[in-house]
Amino acid sequence: xxxxxxxxxxxxxxxxxxxxxxxxxxxxxxxxxxxxxxxxxxxxxxxxxxxxxxxxxxxxxxxxxxxxxxxxxxxxxxxxxxxxxxxxxxxxxxxxxxxxxxxxxxxxxxxxxxxxxxxxxxxxxxxxxxxxxxxxxxxxxxxxxxxxxxxxxxxxxxxxxxxxxxxxxxxxxxxxxxxxxxxxxxxxxxxxxxxxxx
Amino acid sequence: xxxxxxxxxxxxxxxxxxxxxxxxxxxxxxxxxxxxxxxxxxxxxxxxxxxxxxxxxxxxxxxxxxxxxxxxxxxxxxxxxxxxxxxxxxxxxxxxxxxxxxxxxxxxxxxxxxxxxxxxxxxxxxxxxxxxxxxxxxxxxxxxxxxxxxxxxxxxxxxxxxxxxxxxxxxxxxxxxxxxxxxxxxxxxxxxxxxxxxxxxxxxxxxxxxxxxxxxxxxxxxxxxxxxxxxxxxxxxxxxxxxxxxxxxx
Numbered sequence: 001x002x003x004x005x006x007x008x009x010x011x012x013x014x015x016x017x018x019x020x021x022x023x024x025x026x027x028x029x030x031x032x033x034x035x036x037x038x039x040x041x042x043x044x045x046x047x048x049x050x051x052x053x054x055x056x057x058x059x060x061x062x063x064x065x066x067x068x069x070x071x072x073x074x075x076x077x078x079x080x081x082x083x084x085x086x087x088x089x090x091x092x093x094x095x096x097x098x099x100x101x102x103x104x105x106x107x108x109x110x111x112x113x114x115x116x117x118x119x120x121x122x123x124x125x126x127x128x129x130x131x132x133x134x135x136x137x138x139x140x141x142x143x144x145x146x147x148x149x150x151x152x153x154x155x156x157x158x159x160x161x162x163x164x165x166x167x168x169x170x171x172x173x174x175x176x177x178x179x180x181x182x183x184x185x186x187x188x189x190x191x192x193x194x195x196x197x198x
Numbered sequence: 199x200x201x202x203x204x205x206x207x208x209x210x211x212x213x214x215x216x217x218x219x220x221x222x223x224x225x226x227x228x229x230x231x232x233x234x235x236x237x238x239x240x241x242x243x244x245x246x247x248x249x250x251x252x253x254x255x256x257x258x259x260x261x262x263x264x265x266x267x268x269x270x271x272x273x274x275x276x277x278x279x280x281x282x283x284x285x286x287x288x289x290x291x292x293x294x295x296x297x298x299x300x301x302x303x304x305x306x307x308x309x310x311x312x313x314x315x316x317x318x319x320x321x322x323x324x325x326x327x328x329x330x331x332x333x334x335x336x337x338x339x340x341x342x343x344x345x346x347x348x349x350x351x352x353x354x355x356x357x358x359x360x361x362x363x364x365x366x367x368x369x370x371x372x373x374x375x376x377x378x379x380x381x382x383x384x385x386x387x388x389x390x391x392x393x394x395x396x397x398x399x400x401x402x403x404x405x406x407x408x409x410x411x412x413x414x415x416x417x418x419x420x421x422x423x424x425x426x427x428x429x430x431x432x433x434x435x436x437x438x439x440x441x442x443x444x445x446x447x448x
Contacts, residue, residue, distance in 0.1 A: 037400075037405065045394075130393060
């Protein structure tokens with residue numbers, strides 16, 4: 001977010017500025033803490049049966065995981081573009097960038113659904129073993145965040161179409177953007193932890 | 199009813215919040231032997247033994263819990279009134295919070311009732327005791343969304359509260375949303391029998407229940423403060439010297 005602040009064209013009173021509603025960072029911090037707990041639990045359980053976790057991991061489709069990582073990172077970039085466009089008073093560009101971010105969020109959900117379908121049809125479920133318990137539980141909880149984030153992006157997209165966001169009003173947009181970056185960040189931790197760590 | 203009496207009832211109702219938390223911890227968690235709670239991985243016989251070994255305490259715990267959970271009702275009503283005042287003409291979210299709170303009481307109450315039934319005839323077949331215990335836990339763990347909606351409604355109204363001294367500070371509103379979200383892992387209890395996502399697990403039991411009580415306690419503090427502010431304002435108008443204010447807010 002510092003990069004964003006540095007690129008701002010409008011001068012501000014302070015050099016360091018918290019983007020969006022400062023109190024939303026309580027929610028973001030708490031969410032990161034929650035997922036931190038999930039990650040610690042995963043690492044702890046994994047330590048008890050490393051070989052088994054590694055064996056189960058081979059059933060996952062790394063390429064699909066990578067594809068989803070690209071989707072989320074790109075959508076985060078689109079949201080950054082939307083915030084920048086709002087600061088530069090380009091309303092059409094705000095809505096367009098948010099629209100692309102929403103489509104990428106939906107693509108993430110579709111790929112995840114494909115992955116789940118594939119895994120379930122190959123006989124791997126939530127109760128198969130501890131690895132898949134974590135895989136399903138963590139990715140489903142994250143997926144709920146993606147769904148929630150996409151709803152937030154959609155509300156912002158609808159607002160942007162009415163020209164609500166401009167250089168004088170970016171707070172709401174930044175608040176939603178901060179949440180979406182968090183959803184992205186969580187996946188950036190989840191992806192290597194579940195798909196790659198060996 | 200005169201306004202002063204009405205304010206006094208509001209204050210009592212708001213204090214029902216802390217009273218609920220205390221009694222819930224003592225009776226539901228303590229006497230009910232829910233700390234730690236029975237693992238879903240226990241065999242039917244182990245579970246039946248758990249009931250028969252602690253019969254009196256479990257009976258006392260859940261029977262009293264079903265009474266004291268009703269303290270959640272007046273608390274919900276005060277919050278609904280406070281939200282209504284913020285919302286104005288169309289108290290949609292206040293109504294949603296009101297329904298969410300009322301249904302939360304039923305969800306918590308019914309789960310305790312299944313366990314009370316299990317403890318009623320401890321000599322019954324162990325598999326029946328297991329079924330009743332399962333029903334109780336899945337009742338409370340899978341139906342959390344009534345409470346989540348209650349919390350989200352309260353948070354949204356809190357965020358829209360533009361008064362100089364709002365009902366809830368903004369950080370409390372965001373904390374409320376997070377606590378509501380923290381219940382999601384509890385849905386996994388419908389499938390898992392072991393591990394952190396089972397109904398006795400850290401991530402589906404200890405963490406979300408802690409968040410729930412944490413939100414409830416924090417919200418109670420601010421609700422009581424709001425009622426006290428109104429009492430002070432009322433007494434200030436009635437007696438500019440403020441002689442009643444100290445008496446009322448004690």
